[in-house]
Amino acid sequence: MTEKKKSPEDFFPECMRQQTILLTGILDVTKQIEVQSREQRVDLRVLAEERQVYIDRLKKCRAMIDTVLRDLPEDRRERRKKIISGRLPEEECTAEEKEMLALGKKSAAALRDTLALDREARARLTEECSNIQKRLRAARAHGRQKAIPGAVKGF
Numbered sequence: 001m002t003e004k005k006k007s008p009e010d011f012f013p014e015c016m017r018q019q020t021i022l023l024t025g026i027l028d029v030t031k032q033i034e035v036q037s038r039e040q041r042v043d044l045r046v047l048a049e050e051r052q053v054y055i056d057r058l059k060k061c062r063a064m065i066d067t068v069l070r071d072l073p074e075d076r077r078e079r080r081k082k083i084i085s086g087r088l089p090e091e092e093c094t095a096e097e098k099e100m101l102a103l104g105k106k107s108a109a110a111l112r113d114t115l116a117l118d119r120e121a122r123a124r125l126t127e128e129c130s131n132i133q134k135r136l137r138a139a140r141a142h143g144r145q146k147a148i149p150g151a152v153k154g155f
Helices: 007-038 044-072 074-085 095-145
Strands: none
Touching: 007 044, 007 095, 044 074, 074 095
């Protein structure tokens, strides 16, 4: 007895599950980044690298989903896109589609939360960088004034 060959669309639910796992991982790392951005001493290299691994895997997952979508007839493609984004009304879904719709909604929420946390952390880090640059310029200016006896402040 031969096993039926799976179509690319058969992998769609697994791709959706994988996408949700990856987006949740990105959200978790972004939460850690946001928390660390409040600390006095910040070193985000390890977390940034960890998040990039998730992002690279997510890109591969999205490429697989896009390949499946591209090969579908237009009406099914549009339906799947609505499912992925969590915008298809649940009452219009089959049982399998309901699972994918829930994953689409969870993925969309994780992405939305990640973007919000990322904006907060970036704003905080940008402000801190600006403050450090101001202190550095002030220290340099103060150092030059000390180095030149009789120098007039501001020149």
